Amino acid sequence: MAGIYIHVPFCRSRCVYCDFYSTTLGLDVAQTYVRAVAREMSLRRDYIKDAQIETVYLGGGTPSLLPANSLKELFDAIGRHFSLDEEPEVTIEANPDDVCEQWLQSLKDLPVNRISMGGQTFNDKLLASLGRRHDANQTVEAVEACRKAGFGNISLDLIYGLPGQTMDDWQRDVEKALSLGIKHLSAYALSYEKGTRLDAMLKKGLVEEADEELSRKMYDHLMSATAEAGFQHYEISNFALPSYHSRHNSSYWQGVPYLGLGAGAHSYDGRRCRRANLPDIKAYIAATGDVPHETEELSDEELYNEFILTRLRTSSGIPLLRLSSADRQYCLSMASPHLEHQLLCMKDHHLCLTKEGIFTSNDIISDLMKSEME
Ligand code: SF4
Incomplete structure (x- = not known):
């Protein structure tokens, strides 16, 4: 048993709170990058030698930015180098503003069977303040379009403790999310990560951290509303309807080996060795042998x-x-x-x-x- 994670470090623009490795380089670079990922796959397939691949996860960045031919190229390479489980969980992260009928149709030809959508909040003012490119309505429409196209296994991300977010805002967010027929909900407290624009805004006094008591009440509400809707609270930040737990994330928590491909991706051999590809897309693409990385023996x-x-x-x-x-x-x-x-x-x-x-x-x-x- 093993998993594959592919990091897609491209975003149209950067959200103020985000510290994931991603760039705003264009689609031409993205296509070259995908070829480099396929090359890394061929070089490192022995990392999880002979293992059945139970889960594949395309995360980012914004994997939904990749054109259909690049996604196909990635899955063709996976098919060439690895043996997929009979019923693998194959997730792609998507931003609501990228989801359209044509994109969903292109996914139908791939083994993708789970879509993880970054909604974050249904309050348009808060979305704008976070630098998100979509509004609440686009999230609703994107989830509906996914379901209509036959992708029923949908996860939605929400963030609570946003500057200016009230308890009423949060209650509406949770209620709206649960009304969309999603199967999985990930909810994170906003954190002010070093180096982000949001952290700089905090230091300049332009935003205020949420009150601890309010954050606690928000989390408490999240637990009761999800339980009432039949969701299982299977990890501190993750809630799912029965049999819809994220198999990929669960395997991280259970110490299952995984191969992380792409600039900034992490791998674990299931024993003592962790490896991190350096977050440098240009060096990653330019590499002729193994891509730049660091390893750590635990x-x-x-x-x-x-x-x-x-x-x-x-x-x-x-x-x-x-x-x-x-x-x-x-x-x-x-x-x-x-x-x-x-x-x-x-x-x-x-x-x-x-x-x-x-x-x-x-x-x-x-x-x-x-x-x-x-
Ligand atoms: S939150 Fe997602 S879309 Fe926004 S910058 Fe980070 S990776 Fe890109």
Whole structure:
């Protein structure tokens, strides 16, 4: 079992909050880039040698900007180099303003069966302030067009805690999202990442961070509204109808190996080695041998910490029996005060966050981790 991630670092313009690697280079570069990705695929196919590919994820950037022939070229290359599972999950990220009948028709000839849409909010004023290129109506129309074209497995992204966003705005966003018949919802608290325009605006006093209490209330509302709509809260930021959990993201959390292709993409060999392609599209395209990258061998502590971090964020929690007895003992001793305060609970040898614990999950996770000094 393995996954493939392809990074498509092209956007028409940059949103103010975004720190993902992407460029605003034109379509001619995008087409050359796709050929470079196919070349990297042929060079690195042994990274996940003999594995069945269960999931493919085209993320970005904005993969929906790629023309139909480039998408076909990518999937032809995947078909040549890898063996896809009988029923793979194949996701493409899309921006609402790119979704049209013609684009959806071009997807019909590819193995794509899941569309992840960046909606972010249904408030037009807030969308404009984030530098998004679409309005709320375009998101609604895009989701409807996807469904009409036969793509029923749709995920929508929302952001809460936006500057100026009220509780009423957020309630309307969640209600609107759930009314669209989506199968999966990812909701993230706005973060002010270093180097983004939004962070610069914060430092200049042009925007204000959302009040902590308001963010908490927003998240609380999100949990109850999604539960009422039959969604399972399977990871801190992810909600899905039964059998619509993202298999690709779940495999990251379960330590499944994946091959990341493209400038800025990350790979994991399923054991100790992580690799990051450098976020430099020109150097990536110009490479003649392997593309510019860095590798990192994880220490025992780092492996333990990653295990704690990824697993505790999921509703199934930390499978304690998968830890060595020394690590299990360490984990349980650090968890003890949180168990006492009912921020953590035990479910069938799994250590899980309680609903109350989710609100302080960052602190709990950091308590359970080992510092490099120990
Ligand atoms: S949020 Fe998406 S569309 Fe906006 S800049 Fe980032 S990758 Fe591009």
